[in-house]
Amino acid sequence: MSDRALAIGQVLADHFRHIHRTVMADTPMSNNALQVESIGFQLYADQVLGIVVTPWFMNLVLTAIPGQSLPEGRIGDRRTLPTPAGPVDFMIGELPDFGRLDTCSLFSPMFQFVDHQAAHDTAAAALDALMQGPPQQPVEPVAVSRRSLLRGKVRGGA
């Protein structure tokens, strides 16, 4: 299944490579030390989640599993995706010749990245941070009253 997610990542990367070549390469918004890359594409919550790095932005993106569709919404509206790190707002959007693509901006423009490796590492670390749950809650110690202790009810727990 995750092969399908990776394949979608590749399709998206090809789209943005085309946009880079045809439109963005000569704009000052583009950090041409970077390349287009899709990173960490995976199935998540019945959708495909990943990060797209381009010379002009780094976005978390959400798109549909082929044959399925994303929740309805108007272009430009926001929808929230629960993640282990907390709820994330995605903007509903559309990529020409690709279709619905919901995005959440991590960085744009991209001038703080000196080379593509730095951008790649940041994207990978961002996805890790997003998928890591909140810090583990310590297990609540069982309240033991003197009476329970004397009556041997310590193990009762609940």
Add this chain to the structure above:
Amino acid sequence: MAAIETFYDVIRRQGISRRSFTKFCSLTAASLGLGAAGASKMAHALETKPRVPVIWMHGLECTCCSESFIRSAHPLVKDVVLSMISLDYDDTIMAAAGHQAEEILAETKAKYKGQYILAVEGNPPLNEDGMFCIDGGKPFVEKLKWMAEDASAIIAWGACASWGCVQAAKPNPTQATPIDKVIRNKPIIKVPGCPPIAEVMTGVVTFITTFGRLPDLDRQGRPKMFYSQRIHDKCYRRPHFDAGQFVEHWDDESARKGYCLYKMGCKGPTTYNACSTVRWNGGVSFPIQSGHGCIGCSEEGFWDKGTFYDRLTNIKQFGVEKNADEVGGTAATVVGAAVAAHAAVSAVKRVTEGKSSETKND
């Protein structure tokens, strides 16, 4: 006694229902990112704490901050202006005039020493000993310093008070100077914008009067709750930027389709403000939604950065690093695994809706 009258007492006397009051508290708490607990804390404070006296002074300015403030969308805003904050002096909207008005300043300064809030709209010109702005027969700068002596905190309204704005644009003949360069020994909160969004202004005032302290500020002294988001990150036209779809000429086909306005000079990528989320006129629209690029009015020195229609040809020069307070380590160049990890964690923290720390404090 009038001195211990609360905001709630005043609005009840004016016939406003408890239901409206509660709604006001929850709406304002929501706009401040405080959640349900914040709303009840706010309601409690407004019912029990005495109103905070506010002196609202005007230096070199155009009064657009006042105009914005009194047009805040919530129907109770007139009570925010006239009741909650016990607005003792505001030369634009008060009834008093002349010596009678000036006496209010002296009286408030003496009676509420160390308690009142000084809200300043506009800035003082320092050239020629301040003669370019005379207020009540004195240079405004003297009046400002005098009232600041005994204020508990200062609100710098708008781009003028925060950064200088148009009157400080090169060559700045009057030497118009932002408030924090004149008053250095008081906490100052900057609420930039030309003007600031009404809901942001009422939100800031409500926070200060409710919790008796300034909200969390970024490194530039702006309230984080409203100025930590970049227009570019939350702009509804952002998908068009990502896809390389730009308006090339006014009223071209791309403009009609609502494409990105970056090539028409939009300053969204370098501007920190709440316009793309809170919007204007009660959430109806904001400049980009009306088809014009952001002019970056809440950023320092926006008058001296070329025309409104110049493209951001050099983003770095325009000050991204300096303003990217919220993204922490990413403001510096990202090189090396440790910095990349830090940048990533900061970015994820920014996009996950962490509950504000504001509710933790009284």
